[in-house]
């Protein structure tokens with residue numbers, strides 16, 4: 001499943017299995033006509049999935065008050081710092097679904113179908129994330145593993161993509177993901193971050209008070225936000 005380039009692992013044979021039931025549930029499609037449309041968009045989407053991932057093994061050099069230094073790169077975040085309290089080895093990663101699906105969505109004139117392509121892409125990317133997470137957990141015999149991604153919380157802003165990408169030199173050549181001037185990833189259906197071992201699952205969503213977010217993975221936890229020092 002993988003080849004090694006220096007210290008970076010490249011995963012480029014990832015299978016994505018996405019059922020019509022899961023897609024329909026996410027898209028709230030129940031009527032026969034809607035289900036047929038979801039099935040058609042799903043059938044068109046599957047051949048366009050081109051999932052790839054890179055990750056590396058990095059070490060925490062220094063723990064500061066609200067920051068950590070990982071392999072010589074400074075990361076400013078109270079939350080990351082707290083999550084790495086008991087951790088010295090982490091796994092920076094970038095995962096992508098490739099450019100083809102979003103290219104198809106970009107040229108789609110039907111707004112509903114465009115939305116379906118987008119949501120199906122998000123679901124597929126989530127499936128890829130689960131596989132990469134399992135690969136790392138199994139390989140390094142980690143009991144539990146969670147991730148943080150730059151830009152998901154104001155505490156760890158998008159600017160932190162720069163030091164993160166500098167831990168993964170050659171990522172663009174390896175899997176085609178690059179940062180644009182706004183530090184957003186291209187292809188857009190990509191995710192980056194740092195996996196870390198933990199006995200208690202952590203989701204940034206637990207600290208994010210945003211309402212009506214389609215991507216929410218865990219309920220907002222005000223007490224936890226206070227504990228992390230990021231209560232607004």
Ligand code: SF4
Pocket residue numbers: 152153204205208209210213214215216217
């Ligand atoms: S609730 Fe939404 S915006 Fe907030 S961290 Fe989760 S996915 Fe991101």
